[in-house]
Amino acid sequence: MKKKTIITTLLAMTLSAQGYPQSPNPMPTTRQATLANAHPLIPGYHPDPSICRVGNEYYIVNSSFQYFPGVPVFKSSDMTHWEQIGNVLNRNSQLPLKGASSWLGIYAPTLRYHDGTFYMITTNVGNGGNFMVTASNPEGPWSEPIWLQQQGIDPSLYFENGKCYMVSNPDNTITLCEIDPTTGKQLTESRGIWRGTGGRYPEGPHIYKKGDYYYLLISEGGTEIAHSLTIARSRDIYGPYESCPRNPIFTHCCMAAQDSQVQGTGHGDLVEDANGQWWMTFLAFRIYNGAYHHLGRETFLVPVEWDNEGWPVVNHGKPLQPVTKETNFAVLPQAAIANSAAKGFKAMGPEWVYIQNPDSTKYELRGNTLRLHGSRSTLTENEQPTFIGRRQQHADMTVSVTLDASQLKPGDEAGLTAYQINDGHCEVLVGKSADGKFYATVRYRMKNLEKTEEKVWLDSARQTLVLRATPDNYEFLFGKDEKSLQKLGTIAPQLMSTEVVGGFTGVVLGIYVTGTGSADFKSFDYRH
Secondary structure, three states: OOOOHHHHHHHHOOOOOOOOOOOOOOOOOOOEEEEOOOOOOEOOOOOOOEEEEEOOEEEEEOOOEOEEOEEEEEEEOOOOOOEEEEEEEOOOOOOOOOOOOOOOEEOOOEEEEEOOEEEEEEEEEOOOEEEEEEEOOOOOOOOOOEEOOOOOOOOEEEEEOOEEEEEEOHHHOEEEEEEOOOOOOEOOOOEEEEOOOOOOOOEEEEEEEEOOEEEEEEEEOOOOOOOEEEEEEEOOOOOOOEEOOOOOOEEOOOHHHOOOOEEEEEEEEEEEOOOOOEEEEEEEEEOEOOOEOOOOOEEEEEEEEEOOOOOEEEHHHOOOOOOOEEEEEEOOOOOOOOOOOOOOOOOOOOOOEEEOOOOHHHEEEEOOEEEEEOEOOOOOOOOOOEEEEEEOOOOOEEEEEEEEOOOOOOOOEEEEEEEEEOOEEEEEEEEEOOOOOEEEEEEEEEOOEEEEOOOEEOOOOEEEEEEEEOOOOEEEEEEOOOOOOEEEEEEOHHHHOHHHHOOOOOOEEEEEEEOOOEEEEEEEEEEO
């Protein structure tokens, strides 16, 4: 296959999709739900979830920051099992990411459906600001960006009586205007409608209509331990908005949740299911060995009731429970989703991503083998490196790749990396020395600190590279095959956490090549 066709093949990414285990026995809609709500709905780095329902189908989108393609789309018919069906932004013209790190790129998207059209609105921080795209099918194709005048991050849309309203948070104020959903033209002046309850960073606004009231749901406290969800309401969309007397309506920054593994709960979106039951999807992260999270902010789901005064009560007014609990909420019929077991690269699903916009000349699919041509940019330099990977979704897991590095040039390297941000990553790699000899080693990069393990000289350029992960360790191994593996080094995953190296994402496991040569990757096997 020609080099330039690899991007088309990989970005189509519809041959297989990552599924999640499910019970083989469907549950009727009338029985009580067993809801393991302390576990992510979509695990791994899938932050800022936005949800919408169309008929009996449900869709979720997430932030993607510096990764391409951007804004993963998930589909479900039972609100429990979710299948990634694509990515909204899969063309360079939709998603410029020059210079983006995991502090920049695509922030919180909102997904809405109105009159036969899907709308996704978001912010490209560092490359253009607020824009929206449209599609008749959430699998795409999606339109070119429609750029918007009102700025502030986390924009959202609300449709009513032939009007389209946009809300975002310029100057730490939730701000509303009316726009033309076809052209993006702003039709009314921007008006501040709420500043929250006093928590820092009022953001993530969404407007809903229930009964006589417009409800404005936002996040406050920053997307860390103090994250929380607050809500206000008004009979007029422009306000004034009355704050809920129980704000925050959901947070784990409280005594009741201080011992929970799940923290940072916030950035929610409400949806009413086909049976009239309300739910809220939101982000949170799971901490390991203290207060560290390396898997990123994940997507969770909880039930919502409405009290006699017309305010929402989230998860019975309690924090997430550490074990499966019985609730009084009926669930939808359970639906089976296929789980792809493909180890090769020919059947890659939509979960695979690049760092920034990929250079199509660097990726070449040859049958089931992926040839990567090196980039002069290292992962740390972050200038369109040759890299492709997928999110780490489990604290306990093993990933292995088979590698033929014989086409590397002196000074080149190829390897398997656990990548959090451009100055926070670690990798097991095969390199070629100036005198033409091959070696294996492990390198750790944490901000301005770097360590490389002693090189092990190889008698073959064909190697298997392995990362074994537990909540306590990343263990790096190599060998001619998985039966002859040798350990090269270990590091605590906490050193790849957001708390240590920063960023808004989670660990992505990927393969890469640096230099002027190339390397062939025969397989990529992720096992939980």
